Amino acid sequence: MTIWILNGLTVDDNEANSGLVKKHLRIEDGKIAEWADGETTPDTTGALTIDASGKLISAGLIDMHVHLREPGFEYKETIASGTRSAAKGGFTTIAPMPNTRPVMDTPETIKYVLDKAATEGVVRVLPYAAITKNELGRELTDFAALKESGAIGFTDDGVGVQNAQMMKNAMALAASLDMPVIAHCEDDTLVEGAAYSEGAFVKKHGLKGIPNESEAIHVGRDILLSEATGVHYHVCHVSTEQSVRLIRLGKSVGVKVTAEVCPHHLLLSDEDIPNATDANWKMNPPLRTPRDVEACIQALEEGTIDIIVTDHAPHSEEEKAREVLRAPFGIVGFETAFPLLYTRFVKTGRWTLSFLLRRMTSDPARVFRLPYGTLAVGAPADVTLIDLENEREVDPATFLTKGRNTPFAGWKLYGWPVLTIVDGQVVWMEENGINR
Ligand SMILES: NC(=O)N[C@@H](CC(=O)O)C(=O)O
Numbered sequence: 416m417t418i419w420i421l422n423g424l425t426v427d428d429n430e431a432n433s434g435l436v437k438k439h440l441r442i443e444d445g446k447i448a449e450w451a452d453g454e455t456t457p458d459t460t461g462a463l464t465i466d467a468s469g470k471l472i473s474a475g476l477i478d479m480h481v482h483l484r485e486p487g488f489e490y491k492e493t494i495a496s497g498t499r500s501a502a503k504g505g506f507t508t509i510a511p512m513p514n515t516r517p518v519m520d521t522p523e524t525i526k527y528v529l530d531k532a533a534t535e536g537v538v539r540v541l542p543y544a545a546i547t548k549n550e551l552g553r554e555l556t557d558f559a560a561l562k563e564s565g566a567i568g569f570t571d572d573g574v575g576v577q578n579a580q581m582m583k584n585a586m587a588l589a590a591s592l593d594m595p596v597i598a599h600c601e602d603d604t605l606v607e608g609a610a611y612s613e614g615a616f617v618k619k620h621g622l623k624g625i626p627n628e629s630e631a632i633h634v635g636r637d638i639l640l641s642e643a644t645g646v647h648y649h650v651c652h653v654s655t656e657q658s659v660r661l662i663r664l665g666k667s668v669g670v671k672v673t674a675e676v677c678p679h680h681l682l683l684s685d686e687d688i689p690n691a692t693d694a695n696w697k698m699n700p701p702l703r704t705p706r707d708v709e710a711c712i713q714a715l716e717e718g719t720i721d722i723i724v725t726d727h728a729p730h731s732e733e734e735k736a737r738e739v740l741r742a743p744f745g746i747v748g749f750e751t752a753f754p755l756l757y758t759r760f761v762k763t764g765r766w767t768l769s770f771l772l773r774r775m776t777s778d779p780a781r782v783f784r785l786p787y788g789t790l791a792v793g794a795p796a797d798v799t800l801i802d803l804e805n806e807r808e809v810d811p812a813t814f815l816t817k818g819r820n821t822p823f824a825g826w827k828l829y830g831w832p833v834l835t836i837v838d839g840q841v842v843w844m845e846e847n848g849i850n851r
């Protein structure tokens with residue numbers, strides 16, 4: 416099948432200021448086939464044509480840290496609902512975390528997720544497998560078999576691996592299989608009984624706080640273990656200045672460390688939390704101080720942090736309505752990520768559009784060695800069209816995710832994805848919804 420995307424805007428990489436250039440794009444048999452000058456009129460006989468006037472043509476966005484909740488927590492999200500939400504957010508490749516029930520710690524569970532994604536999903540799904548059985552930190556999973564079944568890396572996301580020897584063994588084994596270890600960095604002994612970060616907010620409310628060291632201690636430990644084992648070590652959801660310093664140091668001495676950051680840790684600090692009762696402001700890691708936020712932004716800008724991920728973490732309304740200490744950590748992310756970052760960093764002039772796009776497309780592809788995130792001729796046709804002109808309000812009632820847990824309701828944003836193509840198939844469009 417042939418698709419012509421006509422009159423779209425593309426980022427001209429030759430222009431430092433990411434000037435937009437009008438182009439037509441031909442997709443043929445699932446591949447990027449041809450770019451035509453915007454002033455020409457291509458022959459579209461027999462092709463499906465899509466009018467992209469005024470819309471940005473981007474490579475499909477890649478999200479290397481998400482929670483799809485299936486198997487086991489289908490009341491929070493399913494592979495069907497989660498991948499639809501991803502498509503609506505402009506994502507064409509997503510990597511779900513293994514903290515499901517059962518935990519994705521066997522080849523059978525990995526295959527279950529891959530089969531479900533193939534039959535019910537609408538975007539590419541690249542699952543991680545657990546480092547330890549049931550994510551309990553006691554016994555390593557069968558890395559070789561999990562790799563063989565299609566897992567792309569190992570992580571106990573949701574909890575930190577508390578035992579250093581366990582982590583070192585995991586890294587040595589992963590290195591021998593040329594697989595990355597992806598770490599949720601959290602020392603359990605430092606975080607008990609707290610929902611928010613140690614900062615102005617907990618002081619004001621007289622609450623116990625989660626200190627920055629609880630994250631950075633693991634980051635430092637694991638960078639040393641990565642140096643010792645040679646593994647590719649990837650740090651989950653970086654949120655503190657201290658972690659940033661350690662990652663910068665690790666990179667400077669040649670350790671194979673990469674890192675990710677979430678939109679909420681770039682946009683919100685603990686001082687934005689409106690009250691101590693609304694659990695939509697509770698996530699792990701917690702919102703830190705304004706100083707940490709600025710450190711994370713700068714780290715992303717200089718390349719100390721490599722990529723942006725959402726950590727899309729849907730929970731039910733009942734769970735999030737609980738008293739804050741008993742409510743689960745996490746917020747949804749797919750359907751607000753790009754508009755949030757575009758509006759707050761590109762529209763304001765701090766970042767170029769091409770910088771933001773790289774951190775959500777080609778950089779994740781580079782870090783995880785994926786053949787996606789590019790619009791080069793011959794590449795798989797994963798494409799997202801984005802409306803840069805129209806302002807719209809975040810309305811959780813319109814989300815395709817089952818989760819409504821977001822602190823961004825009511826925010827007025829630009830940069831809404833309007834059409835998503837995966838492997839040459841239109842999987843979502845603004846007017847018609849999901850196409851499968
Ligand atoms: N980020 C969160 O606040 N929650 C995640 C777990 C995690 O990413 O650590 C979840 O699974 O709900």
Ligand SMILES: [Zn+2]
Pocket residue numbers: 572573574599600651652699700
């Ligand atoms: Zn985590």
Ligand SMILES: [Zn+2]
Pocket residue numbers: 480481482512572573726728
């Ligand atoms: Zn997570």
